[in-house]
Amino acid sequence: MRPKRVVLLSTVFSATVSAFYVPGWSIRSYADSDPVPLSTNKLTSDNTQLPYAYHEQPFVCPATPDGWGSKFGSSRAISLNLGEVLRGDRIQISDYELRMGKDDTCRHRCDRKVDRAGVEKARQLIKDGYVVEWIVDNLPGATSFVTVDKSKKYYAAGFKLGYVEDDKVYINNHVTMVLRYRKDDKNPSRKVIVAFEVYPKSMDTGDKRCPEDLEGHKPFEVYLPPAINKNKKDTSTLTIPFTYSVYWKEDNSIQWNNRWDLYFMNGDDSDGVHWMAVMCSLVIAMLLSGTVAVIMVRTLSRDIQTYNAVPNEEGKVGKTEEEEDDELMEDTTGWKLVHGDVFRAPEKSSFFAPIVGSGVQLFVMGLSLLVFSVLGVLNPSYRGGFISFALFLFVFAGLFSGYYSSRMYKTFKGEHWLQNALLTGLLFPGVVISVVFTLNLFVWAQASSSAIPFSTLLALIAMWLFISLPLVLIGGFFGYRKDVWEHPTRTNAIARQIPPQPWYLTLVPSVAIAGLLPFLVIFIELIYVFQSVWVGKGYYYVYGFLAITAVILLATVAEITIVMTYFMLCAENYQWWWRSFLYGASPAIWVFLYSVYYFFTVLHIEGFVSSLLYFAYSALASAILGLATGTVGVLSAYTFVRKIYGAIKAD
Numbered sequence: 001m002r003p004k005r006v007v008l009l010s011t012v013f014s015a016t017v018s019a020f021y022v023p024g025w026s027i028r029s030y031a032d033s034d035p036v037p038l039s040t041n042k043l044t045s046d047n048t049q050l051p052y053a054y055h056e057q058p059f060v061c062p063a064t065p066d067g068w069g070s071k072f073g074s075s076r077a078i079s080l081n082l083g084e085v086l087r088g089d090r091i092q093i094s095d096y097e098l099r100m101g102k103d104d105t106c107r108h109r110c111d112r113k114v115d116r117a118g119v120e121k122a123r124q125l126i127k128d129g130y131v132v133e134w135i136v137d138n139l140p141g142a143t144s145f146v147t148v149d150k151s152k153k154y155y156a157a158g159f160k161l162g163y164v165e166d167d168k169v170y171i172n173n174h175v176t177m178v179l180r181y182r183k184d185d186k187n188p189s190r191k192v193i194v195a196f197e198v199y200p201k202s203m204d205t206g207d208k209r210c211p212e213d214l215e216g217h218k219p220f221e222v223y224l225p226p227a228i229n230k231n232k233k234d235t236s237t238l239t240i241p242f243t244y245s246v247y248w249k250e251d252n253s254i255q256w257n258n259r260w261d262l263y264f265m266n267g268d269d270s271d272g273v274h275w276m277a278v279m280c281s282l283v284i285a286m287l288l289s290g291t292v293a294v295i296m297v298r299t300l301s302r303d304i305q306t307y308n309a310v311p312n313e314e315g316k317v318g319k320t321e322e323e324e325d326d327e328l329m330e331d332t333t334g335w336k337l338v339h340g341d342v343f344r345a346p347e348k349s350s351f352f353a354p355i356v357g358s359g360v361q362l363f364v365m366g367l368s369l370l371v372f373s374v375l376g377v378l379n380p381s382y383r384g385g386f387i388s389f390a391l392f393l394f395v396f397a398g399l400f401s402g403y404y405s406s407r408m409y410k411t412f413k414g415e416h417w418l419q420n421a422l423l424t425g426l427l428f429p430g431v432v433i434s435v436v437f438t439l440n441l442f443v444w445a446q447a448s449s450s451a452i453p454f455s456t457l458l459a460l461i462a463m464w465l466f467i468s469l470p471l472v473l474i475g476g477f478f479g480y481r482k483d484v485w486e487h488p489t490r491t492n493a494i495a496r497q498i499p500p501q502p503w504y505l506t507l508v509p510s511v512a513i514a515g516l517l518p519f520l521v522i523f524i525e526l527i528y529v530f531q532s533v534w535v536g537k538g539y540y541y542v543y544g545f546l547a548i549t550a551v552i553l554l555a556t557v558a559e560i561t562i563v564m565t566y567f568m569l570c571a572e573n574y575q576w577w578w579r580s581f582l583y584g585a586s587p588a589i590w591v592f593l594y595s596v597y598y599f600f601t602v603l604h605i606e607g608f609v610s611s612l613l614y615f616a617y618s619a620l621a622s623a624i625l626g627l628a629t630g631t632v633g634v635l636s637a638y639t640f641v642r643k644i645y646g647a648i649k650a651d
Contacts, residue, residue, distance in 0.1 A: 027256055028137055029190035030100040036179075036193070037072045038096040041089055041133040041140075042449050043161060046535055046603070048128055048610040050448040053090035057125075058118035059171070059222075061110035061242050067095035082391060082459075083384025088450030091135065098136070098179070100191060101248050106210035109242040119238050122162070122222050123169045128606070131158035134198065136179065138381055141198040142263065155262040157537050159198040162222065170219040172200035174243045180251035194254040195262065209241050260380055264541050274545040277524035281552040284521055288559040295566055335569035339645055340492035342569065345412040346577035353412065354424035355581070357405025357472075359631025361428075362624055364397040365390060370550060373543035380539045391460075395468040398425060402475025411485045421476030425469040428627065432620065433461065439616055442609045488646035498573050505571055510579070514564050515586025518556045518629070519594075525549045526591065530598055534614075557584050557629045558636035565637040576637060584633015588626030592618060 030036060040054040054060060063069050063076050069092075070076075078091040097107065114122065134141035142155035162171040180195035202219035205211050220240065227234045254262075346352050369390055372378045378385050405424040406417050414420060436452070443451040452460075503509060525546060532540035540546075561583045565576050595618035599605065605614055 027184070027192055029184040029187060029192050031190050032101045034100045035068075035071055036098040036100055036136060037069065037093050038098055039078060039091050039135040040094050041091050041135055043125060043130040043132055044088075044158065044537065045125075045128050045130040047606050049450070049605065049613040050443065050446050050607075050610060051088040051450050052125070052130075052447070053092075053449040054132060054134075055090070055092045055094070056449075057121070059112060059114045059122040059240060061095070061112055063092065063095050068097045069093040069095045081384045081388050082456070083387030083389075085384070085456050086387050086450075086452060087384055088448065089384065090449045094134075096244060098177075098246055100181070102246070103248060104244075104246040106214065106243055106245050108209040109244055111209070112240045112242060113237045114240060115237050116224055116227075116234050119222055119224050122171060126162035126169050126171060126222065127164055130161045132161055133158045134196075136196045137193040138383070139193065139196040139259065140263075141177070141196050144197045144199075153262065154264075155195075155197070157263060157539065159200045162202065165219075169222045170202040171222045171240065172202050173220050173240055174201045174203055174214070174245075175199065176201065176245040176247070178247050178249060180249050180254065182250060182252050182254065182256070192256050194251060194256055194259040205241070210243055214245070260541075263380070263539050273524065274528075274542060278545065278548050278552070280524070281521040281549060281556075284517055285552050285556050285559070288517065288556055288563070292559050292562055295563065334572040335566070335644070338496060338569060338572055338574040339489045341496045341574040342576070342641060342645060343487040343489060344491050344495065344574060346575065348578075349409075349412040349414070350420065350423070351427075352577060352581075353405045353409040353414070353420055354427050355627065356408055356631050356634055357401040357403075357424040358428040359627040359634075360404045361394060361397040361401035362628040363631055364400050365393040366550075366628055368393045368397075370543065370547045374547050378543075380541060391463070395463055396471065398468045398471035399475040401425070402472035402477075403479035404475075405472075406476040406479030407482055407485065410480055410482075417476055417480035418473070421473050422469075424476065425472035429464050429468065433464065435616060435620060439613060442612060446609055488642060496572075496574065498575070499571070501571050501573060505567060505573070507579075507582075510564060511582050511586045511589070514560050514583040515588075515590050517560055518553055518587040519590035521553050521556050522549055522587070522591075523594075526594065530595070530602075534598075534603060553587070553629070554632055557587065557632050561633035561637050562640045565640060569641075576641065577634070580633045580637035581630040582633075584636070585626035585630030587629055588622040591625060592622040595622070 040060075042051045042053055043057070044051045055063065072093050076092045078093065080089055080091065084091070096109065097104070131143075132141075140157040141159060142157055143159050144153060144155060146153050159175070160172060162169060164170075176199040178195075178197040178199070179193055180197070181191040181193050184190045184192050201214070203214065203217035204220040205217050211217070222238070222240070224236055224238050227236065369378065369386070372389060373386075378389060401424055402421050405420060409417065409420040437457065440452050440457070504513065528542065529540060529546075561580050564583045565580055568574075568576050568579060595615075599611075599614060599618075603614070605611055
């Protein structure tokens with residue numbers, strides 16, 4: 001029956017894809033002369049973190065109620081998913097006329113009268129290096145480049161709004177659009193779009209809006225002379241003519257399934273770097289695995305055998321169960337001396353369990369995102385899909401958060417499971433919502449499109465309070481009903497005094513050392529992630545390498561936490577709970593430090609608000625990584641501690 005089920009599911013999925021347009025999966029085809037919608041999105045810049053909606057700018061051609069765009073529906077605004085809204089997308093169908101296969105040498109779009117405020121805004125955006133994002137058939141309009149040897153072509157999403165030359169500001173008021181297509185494999189009479197290139201140009205043609213020759217014209221300067229009489233209302237305006245050309249070219253060298261490859265600069269050349277990074281990460285993980293093996297197989301095994309071989313008063317080898325519970329282990333090696341305190345509940349255990357629960361929630365979310373990404377569901381063509389999936393997965397992973405938080409809370413002899421579950425569901429999401437709301441106030445003040453609308457903010461809060469929180473409570477209820485995790489040794493009534501620790505086991509040095517190796521594992525891949533997020537407009541695509549690196553990272557975090565915990569126990573320090581979390585979370589500290597270095601050495605972000613957004617979002621991302629890996633560290637150390645003390649207890 002299983003093969004039949006697979007066939008049935010495949011059929012249902014194929015029918016669904018055929019019935020609905022799924023970005024990245026479905027193909028849209030056009031017949032000759034079919035109208036093709038061109039949508040405008042936003043203005044973005046590498047120098048700021050503040051995008052702006054293109055159609056809201058006072059110096060661009062507005063869409064008219066009965067214009068070309070009305071052919072595609074009464075509403076010009078495209079419905080956006082949650083991820084698109086959060087990333088600042090504001091997509092609207094424009095009045096630029098495109099028909100499949102029909103070239104247009106030059107067409108006048110509009111004459112836009114701009115007042116002084118609009119001129120100043122245009123000048124400032126051009127000086128800040130803003131680029132324009134247009135969309136045709138879900139492809140962003142791209143600026144085309146070729147390598148030095150002219151052997152390869154690649155795309156950069158968007159085209160320049162204008163440029164500055166000799167202290168003068170010029171706007172690109174003419175665009176030449178080149179749309180590449182090929183015949184649909186299933187229906188040769190129809191065509192599919194495989195590339196969308198935009199070549200901007202600034203030209204002042206005087207009264208001739210569309211001259212026969214588009215070359216040889218001086219650029220159009222965005223400038224208004226200063227007002228003569230400042231006491232009167234300034235009514236001076238600048239008229240900017242906007243024109244465009246459209247050319248269709250058949251290109252059979254690009255497959256529809258591979259049409260996004262050109263947006264990934266040097267993608268083929270970077271594969272070797274990714275593989276080298278994976279091999280280096282594997283070497284580090286293998287060295288740590290060898291260290292853990294030496295500790296487990298040689299050192300610990302020898303210690304356990306030596307202890308279990310000590311004869312008791314009756315001349316027997318090993319200890320009776322009563323003696324194990326009542327006598328201290330008379331051995332000078334440190335880790336056995338703390339057997340009566342090693343399972344003592346940590347300080348602030350009421351916060352420790354919710355933090356671990358939140359880490360489990362983030363771990364489940366991250367793992368699921370990687371799976372969907374590797375399968376190709378979350379690809380760059382699914383605009384906003386990654387953020388949308390992350391939010392929904394986080395919400396539904398609340399079940400795991402509440403379950404594991406309650407189980408750990410019960411292990412610490414906690415009695416108020418509801419209070420613990422509420423704290424688990426409110427603590428981390430509450431901090432994130434508070435930070436996002438505060439940042440949103442700054443973005444609102446800048447009138448940026450990345451400002452979260454009030455209705456969307458209410459929807460996020462509703463998802464948190466009415467879906468995520470109840471799921472955490474349900475998970476907490478079932479987790480608390482489970483039996484407590486039993487420990488192999490009994491906790492002493494009086495806490496043992498901790499001797500002075502070596503310098504390398506004090507808090508700051510030990511955490512720094514523990515985080516360095518896992519950070520080195522992900523360092524090279526981290527460079528590509530930063531480049532994609534902060535420079536490449538989020539077009540990250542090598543999720544296979546990212547998944548491999550993530551697996552190696554988790555293994556490395558688990559191993560380094562076990563090693564550092566063993567050193568702590570050998571130094572007779574039984575307060576390993578919080579330390580194991582910090583050891584696991586320590587790579588996030590290095591990631592944040594690298595983000596600071598990246599800001600000052602690579603990026604060119606200007607302005608207080610943009611800098612604030614960069615550091616705040618970098619801190620949030622580092623905190624998310626730290627909670628997830630810190631939880632892995634806690635669970636790894638807990639398993640290790642139970643294992644070694646359980647081995648001593650065995651006959």
